[in-house]
Structure formats: C-alpha cells, structure tokens
Amino acid sequence: MPISREPTTAEGAAPRGRPRDAGRDAAILDAALQVLTEVGYDQMSVESVAARAGVAKTTIYRRYSDKAAVVVAAVEHRAPASVPRVRSDDLRGALLQVVRWLAREIAEQEVGLLGALFAGMRSDPGLAAGMRRLLHRDEAAMADTSFGKVLARGDRLTPGAAELFAEIAPAVIVHRIVVTGKPCDPAFLEHLVDDILLPLFQRK
Amino acid sequence: MPISREPTTAEGAAPRGRPRDAGRDAAILDAALQVLTEVGYDQMSVESVAARAGVAKTTIYRRYSDKAAVVVAAVEHRAPASVPRVRSDDLRGALLQVVRWLAREIAEQEVGLLGALFAGMRSDPGLAAGMRRLLHRDEAAMADTSFGKVLARGDRLTPGAAELFAEIAPAVIVHRIVVTGKPCDPAFLEHLVDDILLPLFQRK
Amino acid sequence: MPISREPTTAEGAAPRGRPRDAGRDAAILDAALQVLTEVGYDQMSVESVAARAGVAKTTIYRRYSDKAAVVVAAVEHRAPASVPRVRSDDLRGALLQVVRWLAREIAEQEVGLLGALFAGMRSDPGLAAGMRRLLHRDEAAMADTSFGKVLARGDRLTPGAAELFAEIAPAVIVHRIVVTGKPCDPAFLEHLVDDILLPLFQRK
Amino acid sequence: MPISREPTTAEGAAPRGRPRDAGRDAAILDAALQVLTEVGYDQMSVESVAARAGVAKTTIYRRYSDKAAVVVAAVEHRAPASVPRVRSDDLRGALLQVVRWLAREIAEQEVGLLGALFAGMRSDPGLAAGMRRLLHRDEAAMADTSFGKVLARGDRLTPGAAELFAEIAPAVIVHRIVVTGKPCDPAFLEHLVDDILLPLFQRK
DNA sequence: AAATAACCGAGACGGTACGTCAAGTCTTGAG
DNA sequence: CTCAAGACTTGACGTACCGTCTCGGTTATTT
Numbered sequence: 057m058p059i060s061r062e063p064t065t066a067e068g069a070a071p072r073g074r075p076r077d078a079g080r081d082a083a084i085l086d087a088a089l090q091v092l093t094e095v096g097y098d099q100m101s102v103e104s105v106a107a108r109a110g111v112a113k114t115t116i117y118r119r120y121s122d123k124a125a126v127v128v129a130a131v132e133h134r135a136p137a138s139v140p141r142v143r144s145d146d147l148r149g150a151l152l153q154v155v156r157w158l159a160r161e162i163a164e165q166e167v168g169l170l171g172a173l174f175a176g177m178r179s180d181p182g183l184a185a186g187m188r189r190l191l192h193r194d195e196a197a198m199a200d201t202s203f204g205k206v207l208a209r210g211d212r213l214t215p216g217a218a219e220l221f222a223e224i225a226p227a228v229i230v231h232r233i234v235v236t237g238k239p240c241d242p243a244f245l246e247h248l249v250d251d252i253l254l255p256l257f258q259r260k
Numbered sequence: 261m262p263i264s265r266e267p268t269t270a271e272g273a274a275p276r277g278r279p280r281d282a283g284r285d286a287a288i289l290d291a292a293l294q295v296l297t298e299v300g301y302d303q304m305s306v307e308s309v310a311a312r313a314g315v316a317k318t319t320i321y322r323r324y325s326d327k328a329a330v331v332v333a334a335v336e337h338r339a340p341a342s343v344p345r346v347r348s349d350d351l352r353g354a355l356l357q358v359v360r361w362l363a364r365e366i367a368e369q370e371v372g373l374l375g376a377l378f379a380g381m382r383s384d385p386g387l388a389a390g391m392r393r394l395l396h397r398d399e400a401a402m403a404d405t406s407f408g409k410v411l412a413r414g415d416r417l418t419p420g421a422a423e424l425f426a427e428i429a430p431a432v433i434v435h436r437i438v439v440t441g442k443p444c445d446p447a448f449l450e451h452l453v454d455d456i457l458l459p460l461f462q463r464k
Numbered sequence: 465m466p467i468s469r470e471p472t473t474a475e476g477a478a479p480r481g482r483p484r485d486a487g488r489d490a491a492i493l494d495a496a497l498q499v500l501t502e503v504g505y506d507q508m509s510v511e512s513v514a515a516r517a518g519v520a521k522t523t524i525y526r527r528y529s530d531k532a533a534v535v536v537a538a539v540e541h542r543a544p545a546s547v548p549r550v551r552s553d554d555l556r557g558a559l560l561q562v563v564r565w566l567a568r569e570i571a572e573q574e575v576g577l578l579g580a581l582f583a584g585m586r587s588d589p590g591l592a593a594g595m596r597r598l599l600h601r602d603e604a605a606m607a608d609t610s611f612g613k614v615l616a617r618g619d620r621l622t623p624g625a626a627e628l629f630a631e632i633a634p635a636v637i638v639h640r641i642v643v644t645g646k647p648c649d650p651a652f653l654e655h656l657v658d659d660i661l662l663p664l665f666q667r668k
Numbered sequence: 669m670p671i672s673r674e675p676t677t678a679e680g681a682a683p684r685g686r687p688r689d690a691g692r693d694a695a696i697l698d699a700a701l702q703v704l705t706e707v708g709y710d711q712m713s714v715e716s717v718a719a720r721a722g723v724a725k726t727t728i729y730r731r732y733s734d735k736a737a738v739v740v741a742a743v744e745h746r747a748p749a750s751v752p753r754v755r756s757d758d759l760r761g762a763l764l765q766v767v768r769w770l771a772r773e774i775a776e777q778e779v780g781l782l783g784a785l786f787a788g789m790r791s792d793p794g795l796a797a798g799m800r801r802l803l804h805r806d807e808a809a810m811a812d813t814s815f816g817k818v819l820a821r822g823d824r825l826t827p828g829a830a831e832l833f834a835e836i837a838p839a840v841i842v843h844r845i846v847v848t849g850k851p852c853d854p855a856f857l858e859h860l861v862d863d864i865l866l867p868l869f870q871r872k
Numbered sequence: 873a874a875a876t877a878a879c880c881g882a883g884a885c886g887g888t889a890c891g892t893c894a895a896g897t898c899t900t901g902a903g
Numbered sequence: 904c905t906c907a908a909g910a911c912t913t914g915a916c917g918t919a920c921c922g923t924c925t926c927g928g929t930t931a932t933t934t
Contacts, residue, residue: 061878071878071931071932072876072877072878072931072932072933073876073877073878073879073930073931073932074877074878074879074880074929074930074931074932075878075879075930075931075932076878076879076880077879077880077930080880095383096378096379096381096383097378097379098302098379099383101919101920101921102920102921102922103919103920103921111880111881112880112881112882112883113881113882113883113922114879114880114881114882114883114923114924115879115880115881117922117923118878118879118880121922122921122922123920123921123922167378167381170378170438170439171378171379171381173438173439174300174301174371174374174375174378174379174438175300175301175302175375175378175379177300177371177375177438178299178300178303179300179303184441185441188439188440188441191439192440216455220455220456223432223435223436223456224428224431224432224456226435226439227428227431227432227434227435227439228427228428228431228432230431230434230435231427231430231431231434234374234377234378234381235374235377235392235395235430235431236392236396237388237389237392251420251424251460252424252427252428252460255459255460256455256456256459256460265909275900275901275908275909276900276901276902276907276908276909277899277900277901277907277908277909277910278898278899278900278901278908278909278910278911279899279900279909279910280909280910280911281899281910281911284910284911305888305889305890306889306890306891307888307889307890315911315912316911316912316913317891317912317913318891318892318893318910318911318912318913319910319911319912321891321892322910322911325891326891327889327890327891469883478927479882479883479926479927480881480882480883480926480927481881481882481883481884481925481926481927482882482883482884482885482924482925482926482927483883483884483925483926483927484883484884484885485884485885485925488884488885504786504787504789504791505786505787506710506787507791509914509915509916510915510916510917511914511915511916519885519886520885520886520887521886521887521917522884522885522886522887522918522919523884523885523886525917525918526883526884526885529917530917531915531916531917575786575789578786578846578847579786579787579789581846581847582708582709582779582782582783582786582787582846583708583709583710583783583786583787592849593849596847596848596849599847600848624863628863628864631840631843631864632836632839632840632864634843634847635836635839635840635842635843635847636835636836636839636840638839638842638843639835639838639839639842639843640835642782642785642786642789643782643785643800643803643838643839644800644804645796645797645800659828659832659868660832660835660836660868663867663868664863664864664867664868687904687905688904688905688906689905689906692906713893713894713895714894714895714896715893715894715895723906723907724906724907724908724909725895725896725907725908725909726897726898726905726906726907726908726909727905727906727907729895729896729897730905730906733896734895734896735894735895735896
C-alpha cells in the first residue's frame with residue numbers, strides 16, 4: 057500500500073513537481089523481498105533494504121509509512137498469484153498440482169509476510185487488515201481459474217468445496233512449515249490431498 | 261529453555277554458591293506471560309517484564325539468553341495443557357468441547373508464542389526447535405486424555421484420527437485468527453466440527 | 465577530539481547530507497563541562513550530559529567515540545587560556561597575578577581533566593596524548609603574552625625562566641590541591657612566588 | 669585501611685569463630701597491586717583482583733569497604749618507603765640518588781594511587797583523606813633518614829629545605845610523568861637537581 | 873526562461889530497547 | 904565467625920534500528 061500521490065478519484069489533478077522514479081519502486085520491493093526471505097521479518101532493517109536497493113532511506117519512507125507496509129507491498133509486488141492451469145477431468149491431479157504450488161508459494165514468501173502480520177497485529181490494526189486483504193486476494197483469485205471451476209462443480213463435489221479448500225489447505229501447509237518445521241515434501245502433499253481434501257470434497 | 265546451572269547429567273555435582281531464587285523464576289515467567297499477551301511479542305520489552313516482576317533486568321538475562329528464550333519459558337511454564345474431560349459416548353460433543361478449549365488456548369497465548377517463533381526462526385534455529393518441541397508437547401499430551409481415547413477407537417473411526425485432529429484443528433484455528441482476523445465464535449467452531457472433522461473421522 | 469566529518473585537509477569535499485547542528489555541539493560541551501566540574505570524571509554519565517544539553521545520547525555518540533573523548537573536547541572547548549595582562553616593570557606582581565589565575569584555573573577545570581587523563585592513560589594512549597596536547601597548548605599560549613615577554617628578558621632573569629615556570633608552577637599547584645588537599649590561598653601563592661619562583665629566576 | 673575486627677580498645681574481646689586467614693591478606697594486596705599497575709585504576713575490577721588472588725569477592729569486601737580502599741591498602745602494603753641511605757658530604761649526589769628513587773617509586777605505584785585519589789575525591793572525602801595520609805607518610809618518613817638529616821643542616825642550606833623538597837620534587841616528577849608523558853630519564857633528573865633543587869637550597 | 877514543486881541521496885536527530893559489565897550486598901553450604 | 908561461590912540490585916555503558924527532519928542538488932511542469 058504505497059503512499060500514493062494521486063487522489064483516489066479524478067484524473068485531472070496533474071501531478072506537479074518531479075515524478076517518482078518507477079525504477080526505484082521496483083528496486084525497493086525487490087530488495088525488500090530478498091532481505092525478507094533471507095533474514096526474516098524483524099532481522100530485516102529498512103536501512104539494509106535501502107542499501108541493497110541502492111536507494112536512500114528517505115526514498116523508501118516517502119513511499120511507505122512503515123517497515124511493515126514495505127513488506128506488504130513487496131509481497132504484493134511479487135505475487136501474481138498465478139495459479140497453475142489444471143485439467144478439469146482429473147480432480148486428484150488438479151489438487152496435487154495446486155497444493156504443490158501453494159506449498160512452494162508459502163515457503164518462499166508468505167512466511168515472511170506472516171511474520172510481519174504477527175509483529176503488526178497489536179500495534180497497527182490497520183496494517184494487519186492490509187496484510188489480510190492481501191492474503192485474501194490470492195484466495196479470491198483462485199475462483200476465476202480453471203482450478204476454481206473444478207471445485208465449483210456442484211454436481212459431483214460437496215457444495216462450498218472452494219471455501220473449504222481455502223480454509224484448510226493453506227492452514228495445514230503453514231502449520232506444517234512453521235509449527236512442525238518439516239518440509240512439504242511430496243509424501244506430505246499426497247497425504248494432504250488423499251487423506252484430507254479428497255475425502256471432504258467427495259463425500260456423498 | 262533456562263540457562264541451567266546443573267549439568268544435564270550427573271547428580272553428584274553439588275550446587276555451590278547461593279541458589280537461584282525460585283520465587284523470582286515464577287515472577288519473571290508470570291510477568292512475561294502477562295506482558296506478552298497484553299502487547300504482543302515485539303512490543304514486549306525485557307525491561308517491562310523485569311519491572312512487572314519486580315526484578316532486575318540482569319536477573320532475567322542470567323536465566324535466559326534472549327528475549328525469545330524468555331517467551332518460550334513463559335509459555336512452557338504456564339501451559340499445563342489441561343485438556344477438558346469428555347464423555348466417550350458423544351463424539352460430536354467431545355469434539356466441540358475440545359475445539360472450543362483449543363480456540364481459547366490459542367487466542368490467549370499461542371499467538372504470542374507464534375510471533376516469537378516467526379521472529380526467531382531464521383536467527384536462532386535452536387530456539388525455534390525449542391518452541392516447536394513445546395507446541396508438540398501439547399499435542400502429545402492429548403493422547404493420554406479421555407479425548408485421546410475417544411479418537412483412538414479404531415472400530416468406528418478412521419484410523420489415525422488423533423493425528424489428523426492434531427494436524428488440522430490447530431491449523432485451521434490459527435489460520436482463522438491470524439490470517440482471517442475473525443474470532444472463533446461458536447458458529448465457526450461448529451462449522452469446523454461438522455463440516456471438516458466429523459466427516460473425516462466418520463467416513464467409510 | 466570529535467569524530468570529524470570533514471577530512472582534515474581539502475576544501476573541495478562538499479559536505480553531504482544534513483549538516484550537524486553547531487548549536488548542539490556547544491550545548492553538549494557546555495553541559496559536559498558543567499557536569500564534569502560538579503561531580504567529577506567518573507561520576508559523570510553520558511546520559512546526564514545528554515539530558516542537561518537537551519540532546520539525545522546518540523547525538524553525543526555520533527560526535528565522540530567515548531565518554532573520555534567528550535571530556536577532552538569539553539575542556540578544549542572552554543579553555544581560551546586567557547592569561548591575564550601584566551605590567552612589565554613588576555616581576556613579583558606579575559608572577560603573583562599569573563599564579564593566582566593558574567590556581568583558579570586548575571581548581572575549576574583541570575582537576576576534572578586530570579581525572580580523565582588518569583582514567584584513560586592505559587586503555588587509550590591516543591586519548592591520553594590528546595589530553596596532553598591540550599594541556600601543553602596552554603603553556604605554549606603563555607609565551608605570546610605580556611607575561612611571557614617578562615619571563616623572556618634574558619638580561620635580568622635566568623635563561624629558560626619560561627620553561628622553568630611551566631614546569632614548576634602548575635606542578636606545585638596541582639600537588640597542593642590533589643595530594644595535599646589544601647586550598648591555594650594567598651599565603652600559599654606568595655610562598656610559591658617568594659620562596660620558589662623568584663629565587664630561581666633571579667639568581668645571578 | 670582494612671576493616672579491623674578488633675575493637676579499638678580492650679584486649680579481652682577474644683575473637684570468636686574462624687580467624688581470618690592472614691595468607692589471604694597478602695594474596696589480595698599483591699594481586700591488587702599487580703592488576704593496578706597493569707591496567708590502571710578504573711580498568712581494575714575487584715572481580716579480577718579476586719580471581720588473581722584465588723579468593724572470593726566476599727573475602728575482599730569483608731576486609732575493605734571499597735575498591736578504592738583496596739588500592740590504598742595495596743600501595744600501603746608494598747611501600748616500605750625505604751629511602752636510600754646517602755652520604756652526608758655530597759649534597760648533589762644525595763639529591764640525585766633520592767630523586768632517582770622517588771621517580772621510580774612514583775612511576776611504579778603512585779600513579780595508580782593518584783588515579784584512585786581522583787576517582788574518590790568528590791564521592792568519598794574520607795577516603796581521599798586516607799590516601800593523602802598515606803602519601804604524606806612517605807614524606808614524613810624521610811625526615812628520619814640520612815637524607816633528612818642532610819637537608820636539615822641549617823648552617824649551609826636554606827632553612828625549610830626539607831619542606832621545599834617534599835613540595836617540589838614529587839610535584840615536578842608527577843607532572844613530568846602524567847601531564848608531559850615523558851619518562852624520568854637521568855637527564856631530566858639531573859636537570860631537576862641542578863636547575864631547580866640545588867639553586868633553591870644553596871641560595872645566598 | 874524562470875519559478876515552483878516534488879524528488880533524491882546523505883546523514884543528523886530524538887527515541888526506545890538491546891545485551892553487557894562492574895560495584896557492592898546478600899545468601900547458601902562447608903569448615 | 905570465615906571462606907568460596909554465585910545470585911541479586913543498581914546504574915551506566917555503547918550499539919542498533921526506527922521514523923522524522925534538514926540539507927544540497929536534480930528533474931519535471933507551469934507561468
């Protein structure tokens with residue numbers, strides 16, 4: 057959530073003064089993402105992000121109100137949430153594919169985001185809300201994909217399968233990574249699909 | 261994980277010098293737990309814990325290497341994991357009861373612990389391991405309770421029901437609280453039991 | 465010896481970033497001097513200096529590496545070594561006047577400096593050197609005053625009288641104050657002049 | 669100034685309990701003297717003295733009220749103030765001999781003592797008094813030596829020569845060592861005798 | 873062509889907390 | 904009562920970030 061210069065509405069309000077350098081936007085967010093995944097949320101200092109981006113600290117704080125806001129933006133920036141395309145005739149295969157993608161996604165970046173979330177939950181509820189919105193966005197994005205359509209087939213699956221998936225799959229994966237500390241290897245993912253998701257979706 | 265004076269093994273090593281004041285141990289951990297749940301992990305300062313415990317900062321650092329270590333010890337100290345007793349003839353009622361207890365437990369203290377976990381994951385893997393061990397302990401404790409016995413009845417339930425419960429219930433609850441940001445109200449808990457847990461346990 | 469930003473030489477090196485506030489420089493050194501003379505070297509805490517100067521502790525540590533360095537700078541800052549003007553035709557009067565000034569000077573500030581010198585002698589020889597340089601500066605300053613010219617009159621006084629004065633007068637005064645613990649009252653100063661300095665300077 | 673067990677008066681009060689180990693007294697003072705001369709007054713920690721003496725910190729604090737008191741005692745312990753014997757018929761030789769001894773004495777131990785003196789001057793005037801008494805004691809001891817008798821020969825020297833010597837010689841030597849930072853080499857000591865002391869004592 | 877406004881790098885600044893160290897006191901157990 | 908060991912309080916140390924601010928200097932648009 058960058059501190060935007062443009063008023064939410066209107067086009068006419070021509071921005072005055074020197075415009076922000078878009079190249080720096082990218083550099084900042086890339087650097088933030090790197091540092092975040094390398095050292096974790098609270099070992100990540102704004103100063104180190106600035107250094108790696110080759111940018112002054114001011115340039116970051118002009119765009120983002122907060123260290124946490126930088127993290128949100130960084131994750132938002134990178135995650136196009138490109139849910140992989142799946143074949144509609146193979147439910148198990150589709151689930152496996154998506155679950156695999158989800159696990160990699162979470163391990164790589166969302167762990168950092170969750171750290172920020174925990175850190176900011178009490179202090180800055182508005183920010184927490186922002187992060188939640190971001191996390192929620194990805195779930196919503198699924199509905200419009202081929203995978204979303206597979207889960208929405210009311211004739212063969214439990215109604216509400218999509219919601220169930222969004223509720224359970226990320227939760228169990230995060231739990232696995234953070235709490236258990238074990239990797240999301242293929243065996244685990246098959247277990248997730250075969251012993252949890254499929255039984256729930258296919259019950260008569 | 262306090263900085264113990266006694267070598268792990270051996271009995272003979274008579275402790276020399278003035279022994280640590282056990283009263284202060286308790287005071288520190290109680291204070292830490294209070295502050296932790298009040299303001300969250302990284303708003304919690306060691307100094308404030310010391311102040312509330314009526315103890316000098318050094319007295320804390322003599323026992324614990326780190327702020328994070330204090331948190332682990334604090335949660336470990338308090339959590340007797342007193343799973344409520346349940347009736348063996350009412351599976352749904354038992355699940356509801358335990359899930360309700362679990363939700364309260366997580367909301368009250370484990371959120372803080374998880375924050376510490378995120379904070380310390382990269383920097384101090386040994387510490388992270390400690391926290392995981394702690395979280396795992398509670399799950400293990402369930403096996404010996406009346407509830408554990410209910411889930412272990414292989415004749416009527418899916419085998420491995422206990423493991424499934426430990427894998428899913430906490431995950432979904434944490435996800436609800438942290439990621440979704442919504443409270444674990446009765447409606448949600450019933451949903452968790454009726455739409456997720458029961459179907460999984462009773463299938464065939 | 466402040467941590468200077470400007471390279472010692474060169475003019476071209478344009479200072480970048482926000483310049484240091486000169487007002488704060490003065491405030492810090494004044495405060496340091498006050499606290500130093502009030503409570504002595506090792507009762508003086510950097511924090512108290514910061515408080516009195518109305519400045520953050522970090523602002524002091526940005527300028528000076530050390531508590532000791534603050535003291536050197538403080539004394540250096542204040543001491544303009546304004547040797548009083550003397551009449552050239554009255555040697556005894558001139559000596560008395562200068563010795564009186566010297567005694568007050570030493571009692572008021574150099575005692576603090578000497579404390580710092582003792583403290584830093586072993587640990588930081590560079591710092592000790594700085595303080596010595598500073599003390600030496602004052603002696604050198606005398607040569608250019610009316611008093612210096614009086615002592616330099618080779619026709620009537622022992623050659624090297626100026627050096628002798630610098631060697632003996634401060635030494636005896638410091639010894640009186642610190643070792644003996646007695647005040648430098650007029651009687652003592654007259655004794656110093658009549659029984660020590662004059663006889664040495666006027667011997668044929 | 670050790671904290672004595674015996675009441676000032678009376679002999680009868682038989683000391684009860686385990687008597688103090690006299691060997692430890694010496695160990696403490698020796699260790700203190702070593703550390704003091706090695707690292708200077710305020711780099712010297714009571715704990716390090718205890719460690720080197722092979723003694724518990726308590727054992728030191730039972731004997732001495734203060735770190736500074738330890739230093740006084742340590743210097744007092746070692747300094748037998750054995751002024752060298754001099755020949756009465758050679759004034760210059762006698763002066764040189766004593767001045768040489770004095771310079772070594774000061775360089776080796778009194779510098780540490782002076783550090784303690786500066787440190788304790790403001791905070792504990794009673795202690796400062798103790799140190800002064802100690803320093804004064806050495807001067808007094810001189811009066812009874814062969815050297816003292818040489819200076820007391822009123823027929824050929826200025827009356828009060830002994831006092832003058834005590835006032836000037838240590839002062840100039842300390843000034844040389846501490847303020848100037850230069851060593852008291854033979855050339856300097858000859859200068860001190862020939863250009864300062866002898867002229868003062870032999871005038872008229 | 874100026875004037876204006878915002879950008880950018882660099883770094884000072886006030887704060888808050890960190891984790892460490894030493895001084896001096898207190899509390900055990902053993903002798 | 905002494906001694907060793909070490910816990911304990913207190914207070915200062917010097918460091919690291921955070922988020923704000925103030926410089927000199929750089930683009931853009933607007934007059």
